[in-house]
Amino acid sequence: MENPLANTPLHDTHTALGGKMVPFAGYAMPVQYPAGIRAEHAAVRTAAGLFDVSHMGEFTVRGPQAEDLVQYLTVNDVSRVAVGQAQYSALCNERGTILDDLLVYRFADRIVLVVNASNRAKDWDWVTRHAAGHDVEISDDSDDIALIALQGPASQEILTPLAAVDLGAIGYYRFAEGYVAGVPATISRTGYTGEDGFELYLPAPAAPAVWNAVT
Missing domain, CATH: 3.30.70.1400 (Aminomethyltransferase beta-barrel domains)
Structure with a gap:
């Protein structure tokens, strides 16, 4: 019998948004949303996209x-x-x-x-x-931490109203500790899309609230 898939703290958020959930590294992860992969790709290249990487x-x-x-x-x-x-x-x-x-x-x-x-x-x-x-x-500490990545050229503009730190002062591959939407977070200017962006390390229970605030 195969082991059951684990869920990230954002699992219910993904299913509510119509995410297509697939197995990935032992987790149920959203491979795409109803808008489709092309639209998601274009959003990251022209504005921003939000990723759940809490399985890390x-x-x-x-x-x-x-x-x-x-x-x-x-x-x-x-x-x-x-x-x-x-x-x-x-x-x-x-x-x-x-x-x-x-x-x-x-x-x-x-x-x-x-x-x-x-x-x-x-x-x-x-x-x-x-x-x-x-x-x-x-x-x-993996099970206690959620990781959300906001990636794309508009990432800083989107995150600035929610962040209690100066995002402009965070250089590439640098990070700061502060708050996002009132939640304590490590805010890292890192990512894997080739675009500018931030990765937010958060207490796992607070992930849905921060996700909703960013969107």
Whole structure:
């Protein structure tokens, strides 16, 4: 028997909007809405589109040797990442084989690894096994965090009235902590569409309210 699909915190929102739900990385995810893929693509290229990427995994590393552990696990140079900056990198095994690509976020008191949903379990196993011997505390916070991506040339204009931070001051692959629609959020100028945009890391229960505020 196949394992049942997991739902993101926005599942009910997607179904109410008529989203066509399909299996993806163990989750029920909307592959398209009634307007169709062409219209959605055009919106992202000319204005903005909103994506639910809450299936992604988030691992938090804290402690005196947090940087040492992440430096050991990933291929990019974490020592060059400033507080408030994100870095694209990869997890590799001892032979240099890529296990996953990921984003590394440096906060003042922690480092957060954002991994792909399909690799979350094996990535967590790899990270925890190699954390032994390091003075760190690690946690898998994936189920507590929702991730919404607003992507497209109009993203900043749309998000500005809702954000209690200066979005113009957030550079590419930089982030700030603040509020969106009154909800505490990490606001990151990152994305995967090739357009300008923001990714919003939110408490999972607040995701529908923020989604509705943005739309």
